[in-house]
Amino acid sequence: MGTVSKPVKVAIKKLREQGIKAGMLRIRWFRPFPTQEVVKYLSGARVVCVIDRDYSLGSPYRGGVVYHEVRSSLYDLDARPKVLSFIGGLGGREITIQAVGEGDQDRSRTEGYSSHQAHTLDKREGGSLVIMGVNFT
Secondary structure, rough: OOHHHHHHHHHHHHHHOOOOOOOOOOOOOOOOHHHHHHHHOOOOOEEEEEEEEEOOOOOOOOOOHHHHHHHHHOOOOOOEEEEEEOOOOOOOOOHHHHHHHOOOHHHHHHHOOOOOEEEEEOOOOOOOOEEEEEEEE
16 A cells, blocks of 8 residues: 555566566555455465554554454465565655565565564664564564
């Protein structure tokens, strides 16, 4: 949704040039949530990475609001994909192409990423980003 689309499109193009299967589903509205469309387009995926520009306080897996809607939409599938939450752009920061995954082989393969916690796209020098006791390093 919104301003994240352009950096994601450029990063996906670069990942495809490296031979990595990648794509993007842009959600244009939040309510009513397009559950059937999400299931239709993401049911064949192995991994779904959701980028949110917010953090849903009190959420069970510490992700953003779109992450939880996407995860819920795909829950009833027999072979549901792994859904990962990435948080970026907090405090008005821009989400850059490099942050989305320019040349980042580990992120594109999603090795070491848990679907039970949110991961940050914002890398700050000299420290980590801490939100309500949840440490994103």
